[in-house]
């Protein structure tokens with residue numbers, strides 16, 4: 001049978017970002033998928049050589065606007081390990097609160113885009129509507145909606161007072177109620193399931209071999225989450241990785257949905273245990289040495305490799321983002337799928353191209 | 359107890375052992391987290407291989423001359439394909455046996471690879487002494 | 489001016505169609521553009537509709553810096569849009585290159601490649617500012633049609 005190459009992207013209605021796949025198809029069935037990247041590549045790792053290590057916090061926040069806070073947190077934690085700084089415990093809890101708020105808004109964003117991907121526009125609008133509550137919390141507590149810049153090397157820059165804490169809890173309660181109303185539609189609806197169940201299957205073994213991370217890995221039943229490593233205050237909070245054994249698109253959307261609820265629970269725990277200490281420790285000296293550090297982003301595990309050479313500029317900042325790791329699993333998922341299922345499968349790894357290409 | 363951030367403690371590895379090592383890690387069920395490349399400035403690069411098993415990381419360090427081809431582990435770990443192509447883009451490294459070679463066009467267009475020379479990991483500036 | 493033309497111009501100005509192009513942005517500005525479309529900000533109440541095809545659009549929203557690979561795509565999209573058209577550069581990146589301007593793969597702001605009519609600063613630009621930017625761009629379209637004055641330089645905050 002003759003083969004045709006169909007380009008998917010860079011501008012595709014379901015993708016907010018330019019991801020380009022060349023799909024080799026036989027009839028309607030995908031035989032091979034070849035990625036073409038580089039539409040968002042900026043090369044910001046380079047900036048490490050002209051910005052000092054404190055300024056780099058603002059650069060790494062702009063690797064990806066959706067999980068900016070978590071990028072900065074990972075970078076700061078790496079430097080703190082390198083420079084042997086003990087972060088005050090209130091700062092650790094505040095980092096948990098803001099990073100989990102980011103996870104909530106990122107997952108809601110994804111759930112909306114996913115709904116849009118299979119053509120359920122009103123569900124998209126609903127998810128984005130309730131997501132605005134989280135954006136409001138960000139704006140009220142940190143002064144900006146998306147890139148909130150709360151982390152600095154050694155701690156955090158902003159505090160939450162008692163009224164704000166109470167208000168956040170209130171908002172989360174409302175958000176949870178609204179989210180639970182959407183649960184049945186997202187996970188149980190007959191037509192939605194028709195589009196998602198059995199699409200883009202990835203077995204647990206494949207997932208590990210291909211280096212999948214985050215919900216893509218947990219959606220295949222592997223209970224691995226970098227938050228288990230106990231960074232920030234996660235070692236003192238109750239939490240179990242959410243998994244689902246099916247390994248298809250439905251399982252991945254379920255994992256994300258449940259994680260959203262779980263994150264709300266983590267924020268509540270963190271607020272209830274918020275200790276009273278100062279916000280940031282003094283950071284002495286200049287970074288030297290090599291450090292590898294990991295955190296869990298909404299899309300999966302994020303790794304930073306940092307090398308300092310005793311000057312105020314870092315020698316090397318290497319960023320391995322979750323989508324970078326999730327593209328090979330996507331390429332493995334597609335062969336055998338129908339052309340119409342490609343947008344669904346591509347969306348379920350939650351592609352964040354600006355992360356991938358930096 | 360696995361930690362989230364650690365001072366890098368990497369086992370040195372020789373270039374001809376990289377693929378065999380990758381194969382044995384693969385068989386033990388390790389996940390390839392990524393590779394990192396650092397330009398050492400003396401014509402050599404450090405290539406780190408980061409593996410993970412149940413949240414515990416193992417690192418290997420290969421110090422290699424920049425102009426000699428590096429054995430590719432992408433036939434073992436398909437996931438290495440992207441990161442090896444990325445290193446090709448950024449450091450102009452050669453990889454032996456890369457399963458899908460973008461030939462330095464994964465991220466960059468020809469007009470830039472021909473005008474600026476690798477490595478891209480540094481901008482040289484005159485730095486003020488502080 | 490003919491009756492039909494009048495009618496078309498009216499439609500153009502009352503219901504501008506926008507096309508959004510992500511040109512190497514960090515996503516921060518992208519999700520704010522998308523947030524404009526969703527219930528809380530809801531630009532559709534002003535008749536602003538987001539379309540996927542540049543041939544249908546009056547206003548081009550560009551987020552992010554221009555890099556060497558996507559500058560051709562950007563130029564291409566701009567050329568496909570029918571006249572009169574307005575271009576809005578969103579975010580610090582779109583206006584000047586923002587934090588990324590020294591990177592090796594970055595050309596700079598959007599105006600390095602295509603003419604820009606309205607700049608919306610901010611990192612990321614707030615949805616309110618983006619909506620205001622689109623409304624300002626309408627005046628630009630109006631002026632280009634010869635129906636009004638070019639808007640004065642204003643600072644959107």
Ligand code: SF4
Nearest residue numbers: 514516579580581611
């Ligand atoms: S202006 Fe800021 S938020 Fe917008 S794309 Fe640029 S870095 Fe991201």
